[in-house]
Amino acid sequence: MNVKSTAGVFTLIAAISSSTVMAQTSSLLNASFDVARETFAAVNPKFVEHWQQQTGQSIKIDQSFAGSSRQAQDIIQGKKVDVVTFNQVTDIEALVERGIVAEDWAQRLPHNSSPYYSTITFLVREGNPKNIKDWDDLVRDDVSLVFSNPKTSGNARYSYLGAWLFAHQKFNGDEAKIREFVGQLLANVENFPTGSRGATVAFAQNGQGDVLLTFEFEERNILASPEFQDQGFEIIVPPSSVLAEFPVAVVDKVADERGSRDVATAFLQFLYTPDTQRLLSDFNYRVRDPAIVQETAATFPDVALINPTEVLGPWRAIQAKHFATDAVLDQLQAQ
Structure with missing residues (x-):
């Protein structure tokens, strides 16, 4: 993936920092996805x-965590x-x-507007007893899966799309065969929790499933957690997987109502x-800054990342x- 310079963002931050911008609000609410809790617990104090x-102002950042789609629905309903x-x-x-975001x-x-990204990998139990290596292994009759509900979780939609894109490549775009493959994968799901953190709990704490499908960063964080280190979980990185970009945006309607646009914009720029x-x-x-990419090159295994929009359209x-x-996901789950 080509990584472009973000110098323009830093210039914009400097312009804001040197101005006499006065926020009209002393708080900011950031809605994020389930497994970003620890991330923003670290990022938010740095921005405060x-x-x-830079401005002499105090700001309080409040956080909301849930499945990405659940968050969107809550905002639509007035949050x-x-x-x-x-x-x-x-x-x-x-x-x-x-009309809530421009x-x-x-x-x-x-x-x-995606300052960082990840992909979907597979977390398996100690010793990889089912010998999981690639997406093909996830449709076997002897394998059970855990991932969150694609209706309420962006993470799960990437898991679904990872399977679809793998099958698209395997079957040269033959949709009947792709549907059959993804339908078999969905049929192997033992538990569909609402959000990604619920899926982690089901797999890691409750012992459900042979494989947890979730973001690479979440699986690496699980391995680093003292709570799970004695369980010997292993990460399996398939040869190819889905590019999972993490978009960020000011909620324009709310920011204008609350007078928080300046600080909201600066917060998102700060992520770069x-x-x-x-x-x-x-x-x-996985991040965008070229120097940090070079610093961490040995940390992240090579994987061919497939951008869904380049294969399936916008x-x-x-x-x-x-x-x-009643779209394809509903049709396959109803089978």
């Missing part, structure tokens, strides 16, 4: 300190969120369609700064075909 140093740090473009697009949100920051990019890499995200088309009511 940065904002205080007053200033910024979203989601794991799926379709959840931001749902806000765009209702159409040009993806052009406001580099890399389509070198120190924050390094911090994000510490939580096992995100709105993917959402309509696969995840809308």
Whole structure:
């Protein structure tokens, strides 16, 4: 993946920092996805300190965590969120369609407003007893899976899309065979928790399933957790998987109502700064800053990342075909 310079963002941050911008609010609410809890517990205090140093103002950052799609629905229903740090473009697009986020949100920051990204990998039990190596192994009759519900979790939609893209490549785009493959994978799911953290609990604490499908960064964090180190879990990185970009956006309608646009924008820009990019890499995200990418090159295994939009079309088309009511996901789960 080509990584472009983010110098323009740093220039913009400097301009804001040197100005006499006065926030009209003393708080900011960030809605994020389930397994980003530890990430923003570390990032938020750094931004609070940065904002205080640059503007002389105190700011309190409140956090909301849930499945990415659940967060979007809550915002649609009136939840007053200033910024979203989601794991799926379709959840931001749902806000765009209702006039809550501006159409040009993806052009406001580099890399389509995605300061970091990941992919889907497989977490297996000690010794990899089912000999899991690739997506093909996940449709075997003797393998049971755990991942979150694609209806409520962006993480799970990436797991679904990872399987679909693998089958698309394997079967040269033959949709009947692709549907059969993905249908078999869904039939092997033992538990569909609402969000990603629930899936982790089901697999790691409750002993459900042979394989947990979730983000690479989450699996690496599980291995590093003292709570799970004695269980000997192993990460299996398939040769190819889905590119999972994590989009961020100001919730324009709320930011304008609350007078929080300046601080909300600065918060998202802060995610691109070198120190924050390094911090994000510490939580096992793949990041954009070229220097940090070089520093962490040995940390992340090679995997061919497939961008869903390059195979299946724009995100709105993917959402309509696969995840809308009575779309392909519903059809396959009803079989």
